[in-house]
Amino acid sequence: MDAVIEVKIMTTEYKNKKTLVPNKYDMPVQEPVQRIKNFQEVALGYDEETAAAEAARCLQCKQAPCCRGCPVEVDIPAFIKLAARKDFAGAIKKIKEKNALPAVCGRVCPQENQCEKFCTLGKKHNPVAIGRIERFCADRELHNGAVPQEVAAATGKKVAVVGSGPAGLTCAADLAKLGHKATVFEALHVAGGVLMYGIPEFRLPKAVVQEEVENLKKLGIDIRVNAVVGKLATVDELMEKDGFDAVFIGTGAGLPYFMKIPGENACGVYSANEFLTRTNLMKAYLFPGYDTPIRVGRKVAVLGGGNVAMDSARTALRLGAEESWIVYRRSRVELPARHEEIEHAEEEGVKFRFLTSPTRILYNDDYWVTGMECLRYELGEADDSGRRRPVPIKGSEFVIDVDTVVVAIGQGPNPLVPRTTNGLECSKKGNIIADPETGATSKPGVFAGGDVVSGAATVILAMGAGRKAANSIHAYLSGQTTTNS
Amino acid sequence: MYRINRKEVLAPSVNLFEIKAPAVAEKARPGQFVILRVDSEGERIPLTIADFDREKGAITCVFQEVGKTTRVLGALNEGDSVKDFVGPLGEPSRIEYYGHIVCVGGGVGVAPVYPIARALKEAGNKVTGIIGARTGELVFWEDKMRAACSELRVTTDDGSYAGKGFVTDVLTEVIKESNDIVLCIAIGPLPMMRAVCNLTREYGLKTVVSLNSIMVDGTGMCGSCRVTVGGETKFACVDGPEFDGHQVDFAEMARRALIYKPQEKLSLERYLNESEHQCGCSHRGENNDNRVQK
Numbered sequence: 135m136d137a138v139i140e141v142k143i144m145t146t147e148y149k150n151k152k153t154l155v156p157n158k159y160d161m162p163v164q165e166p167v168q169r170i171k172n173f174q175e176v177a178l179g180y181d182e183e184t185a186a187a188e189a190a191r192c193l194q195c196k197q198a199p200c201c202r203g204c205p206v207e208v209d210i211p212a213f214i215k216l217a218a219r220k221d222f223a224g225a226i227k228k229i230k231e232k233n234a235l236p237a238v239c240g241r242v243c244p245q246e247n248q249c250e251k252f253c254t255l256g257k258k259h260n261p262v263a264i265g266r267i268e269r270f271c272a273d274r275e276l277h278n279g280a281v282p283q284e285v286a287a288a289t290g291k292k293v294a295v296v297g298s299g300p301a302g303l304t305c306a307a308d309l310a311k312l313g314h315k316a317t318v319f320e321a322l323h324v325a326g327g328v329l330m331y332g333i334p335e336f337r338l339p340k341a342v343v344q345e346e347v348e349n350l351k352k353l354g355i356d357i358r359v360n361a362v363v364g365k366l367a368t369v370d371e372l373m374e375k376d377g378f379d380a381v382f383i384g385t386g387a388g389l390p391y392f393m394k395i396p397g398e399n400a401c402g403v404y405s406a407n408e409f410l411t412r413t414n415l416m417k418a419y420l421f422p423g424y425d426t427p428i429r430v431g432r433k434v435a436v437l438g439g440g441n442v443a444m445d446s447a448r449t450a451l452r453l454g455a456e457e458s459w460i461v462y463r464r465s466r467v468e469l470p471a472r473h474e475e476i477e478h479a480e481e482e483g484v485k486f487r488f489l490t491s492p493t494r495i496l497y498n499d500d501y502w503v504t505g506m507e508c509l510r511y512e513l514g515e516a517d518d519s520g521r522r523r524p525v526p527i528k529g530s531e532f533v534i535d536v537d538t539v540v541v542a543i544g545q546g547p548n549p550l551v552p553r554t555t556n557g558l559e560c561s562k563k564g565n566i567i568a569d570p571e572t573g574a575t576s577k578p579g580v581f582a583g584g585d586v587v588s589g590a591a592t593v594i595l596a597m598g599a600g601r602k603a604a605n606s607i608h609a610y611l612s613g614q615t616t617t618n619s
Numbered sequence: 620m621y622r623i624n625r626k627e628v629l630a631p632s633v634n635l636f637e638i639k640a641p642a643v644a645e646k647a648r649p650g651q652f653v654i655l656r657v658d659s660e661g662e663r664i665p666l667t668i669a670d671f672d673r674e675k676g677a678i679t680c681v682f683q684e685v686g687k688t689t690r691v692l693g694a695l696n697e698g699d700s701v702k703d704f705v706g707p708l709g710e711p712s713r714i715e716y717y718g719h720i721v722c723v724g725g726g727v728g729v730a731p732v733y734p735i736a737r738a739l740k741e742a743g744n745k746v747t748g749i750i751g752a753r754t755g756e757l758v759f760w761e762d763k764m765r766a767a768c769s770e771l772r773v774t775t776d777d778g779s780y781a782g783k784g785f786v787t788d789v790l791t792e793v794i795k796e797s798n799d800i801v802l803c804i805a806i807g808p809l810p811m812m813r814a815v816c817n818l819t820r821e822y823g824l825k826t827v828v829s830l831n832s833i834m835v836d837g838t839g840m841c842g843s844c845r846v847t848v849g850g851e852t853k854f855a856c857v858d859g860p861e862f863d864g865h866q867v868d869f870a871e872m873a874r875r876a877l878i879y880k881p882q883e884k885l886s887l888e889r890y891l892n893e894s895e896h897q898c899g900c901s902h903r904g905e906n907n908d909n910r911v912q913k
């Protein structure tokens with residue numbers, strides 16, 4: 135009761151614009167000195183009081199501009215209103231109408247570029263911490279046991295979902311809710327895609343991902359791990375032999391790019407994918423308790439400037455590196471990683487070398503990395519993306535003393551599925567071509583979405599694509615459209 | 620879980636497992652491999668498909684106990700299961716009519732070479748098989764190989780069984796005897812494959828080898844398995860595992876195989892210490908999952 139009254143008072147006060155709370159409530163974090171020694175979560179989450187108080191900051195704008203920034207269109211004011219009343223069960227139900235993985239999104243969505251970017255409060259003050267409230271509601275539910283979700287009567291239609299990343303999981307969940315039987319095929323031994331093998335434990339605990347996956351299974355989704363489509367059945371066989379009425383491809387962008395410079399195969403050079411997969415998926419940080427090893431030397435250089443690079447650099451410190459460097463071709467302002475990640479990395483002692491790019495990797499007689507020769511760059515004219523292009527400075531070669539190198543310069547789509555599927559059109563880079571609104575590909579009955587279509591993007595965009603595809607698969611299966619174009 | 624239907628000890632530290640995995644068996648072809656994981660703390664390790672039975676829905680693997688994981692695996696018995704088993708991975712061997720082919724299997728390499736030799740003979744080729752082992756008691760599948768090949772020669776390094784000498788010695792003989800050999804397929808330990816390639820290069824005999832670089836996912840996602848072939852970086856798990864042996868940078872491979880040497884040693888020592896202590900208590904701390912406590 136008290137809470138309800140309180141909210142009423144605060145809403146009236148907002149109207150008078152008197153006691154508006156200008157700043158976000160802080161979220162407790164593990165201190166840097168402590169956290170670089172462990173893989174536990176950095177950001178600890180709100181408690182109930184803080185979550186409700188933060189929710190009470192929301193102005194409940196009629197137009198709800200925040201919703202425009204959310205790729206899956208969560209009804210933000212509605213769930214926040216419930217959270218402010220401490221009706222967290224109601225709030226999570228509201229969120230889940232649109233978002234199948236709220237505990238994940240609340241943690242890893244780049245909110246500053248999405249929902250929170252458009253928040254009215256953000257014009258003059260801090261925006262409402264939408265993600266943090268979302269996270270609290272989701273965590274609370276995971277803690278208390280999920281409320282069962284409604285599932286439509288079975289339609290008798292079967293859909294194969296290839297890949298269990300956020301795109302595939304969302305698509306499968308939505309299809310299940312619509313009454314279709316979704317079977318997810320995953321190449322690795324666990325479901326989750328990048329959420330399991332890429333994003334580090336200290337940003338997204340794997341137990342949280344698995345709990346979310348378990349919740350989705352309750353919708354009746356069948357997840358088959360250890361199933362590499364294209365090696366076991368091909369997409370064509372899934373449709374022709376195994377009786378699937380439609381297929382969704384959400385195989386992500388898992389193919390690591392290398393620099394193609396001399397010495398790159400030396401011992402001690404990792405792709406970010408390998409570095410992170412060994413650590414997260416295989417839990418090499420718990421070696422020898424877990425069997426998969428990883429080797430990190432004293433000085434680590436991470437090539438690249440995105441989230442993947444930040445994650446690798448921070449992981450290196452936790453694995454015991456004395457120095458962890460980000461080596462980036464452009465300057466600080468161009469770093470594509472989220473601000474929060476850059477800040478966390480800096481707090482933890484990650485160092486940066488801007489306007490620098492390697493030309494070759496040096497190694498000793500045992501083929502182990504001993505250093506990295508780099509070239510200095512300066513910023514030239516703006517390129518197509520509007521960013522100033524880095525230009526190498528002739529003769530500026532110098533050597534960085536490192537013994538481990540992690541290459542985090544991007545990933546492309548894995549060619550396995552495109553290569554083994556007849557009549558599936560792909561771009562030059564190998565991405566599957568799909569209609570951005572429907573996910574329809576050039577092949578009837580086959581839909582695609584997520585990183586395999588867009589190139590490496592974000593969790594929530596992949597989820598948005600999974601949702602759109604589920605809706606158009608539903609339309610396709612309901613005979614509303616006979617072809618999927 | 621994937622059940623071990625049958626176990627056979629082929630030689631000291633060399634085991635055969637027939638594992639139930641119908642979907643994999645359905646698709647398996649000679650030259651491909653699987654990746655398995657014994658339990659939830661285990662490493663993903665690749666093993667070549669030594670045989671497959673589509674009717675029984677089973678895959679046969681032959682492995683040598685070298686480190687922790689292969690020993691844990693070797694301690695399992697019929698009726699036990701492994702947690703994960705994924706395949707068939709890699710590109711299958713190119714089976715077609717070539718003419719006269721030599722198939723060389725060294726050590727446990729006999730197992731992966733067997734289905735290839737068999738398929739090549741079925742495709743109408745004349746197949747000369749050569750199997751070699753360090754010593755007589757390590758020779759296995761002689762009968763199977765004899766049946767799969769048109770002709771079989773066996774050798775041991777120490778001469779304790781059949782002929783004395785390395786497979787390369789026998790291969791030299793074979794090459795000298797017959798001038799119609801068009802292809803050599805060699806699978807075995809790295810130094811053996813390297814030696815075979817050095818030899819066949821002299822004779823201009825095209826040679827295919829199956830590379831066993833260190834892998835994690837086996838689907839082209841990590842690059843752990845990268846090898847240099849013909850000056851280009853390839854991912855052994857998806858571009859291979861078979862490559863033109865004359866193009867392979869074996870020196871690089873040999874060094875990359877040692878990346879985790881200290882960790883492997885530690886892991887093995889820890890395992891051996893634990894297995895000495897046989898009270899059946901939790902060997903693995905909190906995450907004990909009833910693994911191998913004989």
Ligand SMILES: Cc1cc2nc3c(=O)[nH]c(=O)nc-3n(C[C@H](O)[C@H](O)[C@H](O)COP(=O)(O)OP(=O)(O)OC[C@H]3O[C@@H](n4cnc5c(N)ncnc54)[C@H](O)[C@@H]3O)c2cc1C
Nearest residue numbers: 297299300301321327328332363386584585591592593596
């Ligand atoms: C290190 C790292 C950090 C990131 N941090 C963030 C972040 O903070 N916030 C954010 O929003 N985004 C982040 N991203 C990006 C985000 O994770 C991806 O955009 C998102 O996961 C893409 O989802 P997806 O479903 O398309 O593909 P993925 O998550 O890549 O999943 C694809 C799945 O398909 C499986 N698969 C592939 N081929 C086959 C096959 N042939 N058969 C069966 N299964 C197959 C793969 O094993 C994988 O599990 C990060 C990415 C990385 C790598």
Ligand SMILES: Cc1cc2nc3c(=O)[nH]c(=O)nc-3n(C[C@H](O)[C@H](O)[C@H](O)COP(=O)(O)OP(=O)(O)OC[C@H]3O[C@@H](n4cnc5c(N)ncnc54)[C@H](O)[C@@H]3O)c2cc1C
Nearest residue numbers: 664665666667682683686687688689831832833834876883
């Ligand atoms: C495509 C392929 C097919 C293979 N087929 C067979 C086979 O049919 N029979 C067989 O006995 N062995 C095979 N191997 C080798 C087998 O995978 C290794 O012996 C096994 O991984 C060793 O694990 P361990 O923990 O027992 O030993 P460890 O002590 O961990 O390692 C011993 C040696 O094995 C190699 N190795 C270690 N980890 C891996 C890994 N994850 N992937 C690949 N190699 C590794 C390293 O060179 C290492 O020095 C194959 C390897 C590959 C890549």
Ligand code: SF4
Nearest residue numbers: 204239243248249265
């Ligand atoms: S899903 Fe992401 S973008 Fe949407 S409301 Fe939640 S945090 Fe914001």
Ligand code: SF4
Nearest residue numbers: 192193195200253254
């Ligand atoms: S824009 Fe901000 S203040 Fe307005 S409803 Fe959305 S979250 Fe609340």
Ligand code: FES
Nearest residue numbers: 837839841842856
């Ligand atoms: S094992 Fe990961 S790419 Fe080959």
